[in-house]
Amino acid sequence: MELSVGDRVLGTVRPDAKGEFALSLPVVPETYSGTYTVTAKAGDRTASDKVVVSSHLVPLANQLDSSTLSLVGVDSEETAGEQAGGANAIDGDPATFWHTQWQGGSPAYPHWITIDLGAEYEVTGFAYTQRAGQANGRMKDYEVYVGDSPDEFGDAVQTGSFLDIGREQVFEFDTPARGRYLKLVGTSSINGNAFGGAAEIAVGAVTPTADTTRPTVSLVSPTAAGPFQALQIEMDAADAGGLKRIVANIYKGSTLVKSTQTQVGGATTGHHAATVKLPDGDYTIRYNAQDLAGNISATRTFAVTVDATAPTATVKDGAQFTVGADGVYDRVSFKLHDAGKIDKVTLNGVTKDLSNNTWSDVNGIKPGTFGAVKGENTLVVFDVAGNTSTTTFTLS
Ligand SMILES: [Ca+2]
Ligand SMILES: [Ca+2]
Ligand SMILES: [Ca+2]
Structure with a gap:
């Protein structure tokens, strides 16, 4: 029975007396990510199944040209004993490298480098290349952050480990992360010493698509016209691109008598609640929601009556x-x-x-x-x- 993976024939095997054969397929580090078809062929009969190989050996998607990247800073760099400044990690040249200080001191891990992408992007991944020819400076475990400020980042977008190999190692994010700045933090070294660095760091990113979709909004309360002693206004809103605010304005005729709103601050869902006391009379609630891009939901109205006077x-x-x-x-x-x-x-x-x-x-x-x-x-x-x-x- 002949075994093959994709077009590549692995060889011929002889099943046991029951017609069975067990096999482990080694995946060598050079294997590209992808789905492979394993085929067993005996005479004119074939059987096949799929195996998925996940490796870092794929081109970085959406790679930004290194000329658009600039260095914000590194925790440490060696610029006296050799030219190993942080900017070497984003110069597009794998022969040059960033190395943390080794002359006159060697600061301990973690080591970090922060890169300015030049504009806000949806960052889809990054690639890291170890320095070549010398084990010192090769980082092992990493955390990567993306944010709008070079000084403040939220949770890590991804954590993982670099291999001790010379080629570029590509890491795609499960979900793109929006921001202008990328910070790579190395938390340990391959060979266990204090040195960190990189020959090259590349960033995959796409320009954020403009949000042209209006938010959705619904009036949760009131659900009836009343009369009410006081108006209990509650609204839910949602926008995939992030909400700015939710507004409920109360009119008597064409006159605005009360405005209520909640600033949402970019969350994709929001809630607005307000209790409004008004003189007796008939009113109209006009309500909507606005997203960060400035899109405003259709403004809807709801007629209510206020009665705060005892019988x-x-x-x-x-x-x-x-x-x-x-x-x-x-x-x-x-x-x-x-x-x-x-x-x-x-x-x-x-x-x-x-x-x-x-x-x-x-x-x-x-x-x-x-x-x-x-x-x-x-x-x-x-x-x-x-x-x-x-x-x-x-x-x-
Ligand atoms: Ca370089
Ligand atoms: Ca929107
Ligand atoms: Ca009354």
């Missing part, structure tokens, strides 16, 4: 309604009023629901009618917004 309860005159006076009655009736409509009353905690009208009546209260008792009684009137007024009276 009134007035004793009705006339013997058919009320017998008694000044808070002491045999029988009492109330006329209820609220511009935002009466919802219900409770009498000593017993609820009587009323159809939601501006005017309403509760007639003929005497001991025994929905919660009324002999002695002191408490009537609470609720409007639809939830405002209340309380009246106490005595039934004899």
